[in-house]
Amino acid sequence: MNQLHTLDYIVFFVYFIAVSAYGYYIYHKKKSSTASSRDFFLAEGSLTWWAIGASIIASNISAEHFIGMSGSGFALGLAISSYEWMAAAVLIIIAIFVIPVYLKNKIFTMPQFLSMRYNDTVSTIMAVFWLLVYVFVNLTSIIYLGALAISSISTVSFEWSIVGLVIFSLVVTLGGMKVIGYTDVVQVVVLILGGLVTTYLALSLLSEEYGFGKDIFKGMSILRKEAPEHFHMIFDSSNKYYKELPGLSVLFGGMLVNNLAYWGCNQYIVQRALGADLVTARKGILFAAFLKLLVPVIAVLPGIVMYVLHNKGMFQHEMSDAAGVIKPDHAYPTLMNLLPAGLKGIAFAALTAAVVASLAGKANSISTIFSLDIYKKYFNKEASERKMVLTGRWAVVIAMVIAGIVAPALKSLDQAYQFIQEYVGFVSPGVLAIFLLGFFWKRTTAAAALAGAVLTIPISTVLKFLPVWTSGAFPDIAFLNRMVITFVTITALMIVMSLARPKKEGEHEIEVDSSMFKITPGFAVGSIIISGVLIALYTVFW
Numbered sequence: 001m002n003q004l005h006t007l008d009y010i011v012f013f014v015y016f017i018a019v020s021a022y023g024y025y026i027y028h029k030k031k032s033s034t035a036s037s038r039d040f041f042l043a044e045g046s047l048t049w050w051a052i053g054a055s056i057i058a059s060n061i062s063a064e065h066f067i068g069m070s071g072s073g074f075a076l077g078l079a080i081s082s083y084e085w086m087a088a089a090v091l092i093i094i095a096i097f098v099i100p101v102y103l104k105n106k107i108f109t110m111p112q113f114l115s116m117r118y119n120d121t122v123s124t125i126m127a128v129f130w131l132l133v134y135v136f137v138n139l140t141s142i143i144y145l146g147a148l149a150i151s152s153i154s155t156v157s158f159e160w161s162i163v164g165l166v167i168f169s170l171v172v173t174l175g176g177m178k179v180i181g182y183t184d185v186v187q188v189v190v191l192i193l194g195g196l197v198t199t200y201l202a203l204s205l206l207s208e209e210y211g212f213g214k215d216i217f218k219g220m221s222i223l224r225k226e227a228p229e230h231f232h233m234i235f236d237s238s239n240k241y242y243k244e245l246p247g248l249s250v251l252f253g254g255m256l257v258n259n260l261a262y263w264g265c266n267q268y269i270v271q272r273a274l275g276a277d278l279v280t281a282r283k284g285i286l287f288a289a290f291l292k293l294l295v296p297v298i299a300v301l302p303g304i305v306m307y308v309l310h311n312k313g314m315f316q317h318e319m320s321d322a323a324g325v326i327k328p329d330h331a332y333p334t335l336m337n338l339l340p341a342g343l344k345g346i347a348f349a350a351l352t353a354a355v356v357a358s359l360a361g362k363a364n365s366i367s368t369i370f371s372l373d374i375y376k377k378y379f380n381k382e383a384s385e386r387k388m389v390l391t392g393r394w395a396v397v398i399a400m401v402i403a404g405i406v407a408p409a410l411k412s413l414d415q416a417y418q419f420i421q422e423y424v425g426f427v428s429p430g431v432l433a434i435f436l437l438g439f440f441w442k443r444t445t446a447a448a449a450l451a452g453a454v455l456t457i458p459i460s461t462v463l464k465f466l467p468v469w470t471s472g473a474f475p476d477i478a479f480l481n482r483m484v485i486t487f488v489t490i491t492a493l494m495i496v497m498s499l500a501r502p503k504k505e506g507e508h509e510i511e512v513d514s515s516m517f518k519i520t521p522g523f524a525v526g527s528i529i530i531s532g533v534l535i536a537l538y539t540v541f542w
Contacts, residue, residue, distance in 0.1 A: 073303025194350020430456020
């Protein structure tokens with residue numbers, strides 16, 4: 001039934017008051033005596049390793065996981081987990097090879113790195129790209145999916161759900177990165193506990209339907225038996241969802257390009273570690289990698305359970321739209337509606353925590369890029385620290401309002417998670433090529449980087465729509481494979497341009513040396529454990 005009971009509201013408001021009060025406490029306890037823009041945007045030196053790790057995950061996990069990834073679990077199965085499990089491996093790579101470069105060169109924003117390594121033109125073009133993607137893809141989709149879930153499990157309308165999410169997110173975001181970072185610890189605890197509660201309900205419900213009582217382990221074995229096709233990580237070309245997850249490309253191809261760009265060149269992810277020292281930053285990132293291993297348990301398994309129950313004849317109406325078309329993204333809200341009073345409030349709080357934390361993280365990064373890389377550089381070079389903070393707060397408000405207005409336009413989507421991945425992937429290949437060559441090849445020129453920045457979207461667009469434009473004469477390539485083609489094309493072009501017209505000696509270089517990449521024994525052990533778990537998972541579910 002689509003409503004919350006009194007006990008659910010009590011649980012939710014306890015969560016809301018606790019997060020707001022804790023954020024207010026952190027804001028005043030750690031408030032700097034001066035209105036420092038770096039303090040507001042980066043919480044410089046204030047975040048512990050566990051706060052960094054929790055904040056990275058809180059910013060990453062959102063309704064796109066609970067709703068979108070669960071929907072993809074319903075349609076595709078466990079294979080969608082590659083986005084999470086391969087991310088854990090990539091986070092280790094980022095911690096070893098990328099974060100040291102940023103910290104050594106005192107990088108605070110991704111456009112700042114591009115400006116330092118190349119020039120202001122490359123920096124500004126990419127800053128504008130990022131702002132557009134963050135506002136019109138990331139913020140918009142998170143608000144849409146969050147509002148969809150809230151309106152599906154309560155009597156709050158879709159429109160008022162949007163308003164509520166925007167306001168709650170603003171309360172957290174306007175306090176700056178310190179408030180976001182520490183409240184994210186609470187948010188992560190809530191979203192993981194709430195997610196586990198929903199997964200437990202799903203498996204026990206499945207076990208009951210098959211006459212085995214509330215035995216969640218029996219529920220798991222039933223899943224494997226009733227939906228064996230949903231427990232393969234690697235699809236072959238005969239699978240109808242091969243285009244979404246094309247074979248080994250999830251290990252060595254487009255998924256790697258996608259994850260390296262997302263976790264290593266993405267302001268709202270990297271920003272959490274930029275205000276810390278290297279040891280603390282690496283510990284935080286490793287902690288985030290461990291948490292990543294849990295995400296499919298709370299986001300993908302419930303979708304597979306709903307697939308099995310739907311095939312058994314249950315939830316036919318709930319899983320379809322007015323025209324009778326199956327909507328995979330309805331899986332998680334339908335499941336949440338089955339929770340008893342109190343537990344539903346916990347799951348509702350978990351979902352809200354995921355949405356709000358992710359919105360806050362992305363909005364803070366929007367304000368950081370706009371304030372430091374657009375406003376101060378082009379509109380007010382002499383802006384005071386106080387003015388920068390005020391500008392950042394206004395950027396947050398405006399971005400949230402725009403995203404809230406645009407969000408209802410996404411109602412036609414079936415699998416929002418795949419939509420997000422595909423359209424963010426229009427920019428990712430070029431971003432990764434520019435950053436990797438900028439890090440590790442001193443001969444890369446600004447002209448080559450500019451070409452990469454300008455061409456990444458046109459090349460991605462041509463590859464996507466050429467089959468339509470040529471009436472099928474050109475093959476319809478899976479979007480992860482398109483990302484690889486785009487990345488290789490741009491990288492090759494940048495190399496050729498850099499060799500053809502070498503840059504002047506000493507021009508726009510950053511400091512990189514092998515000593516930066518040394519790791520501690522503790523980090524090495526943690527990395528080996530994560531790698532071992534991943535090898536086991538892919539071996540069992542290949």
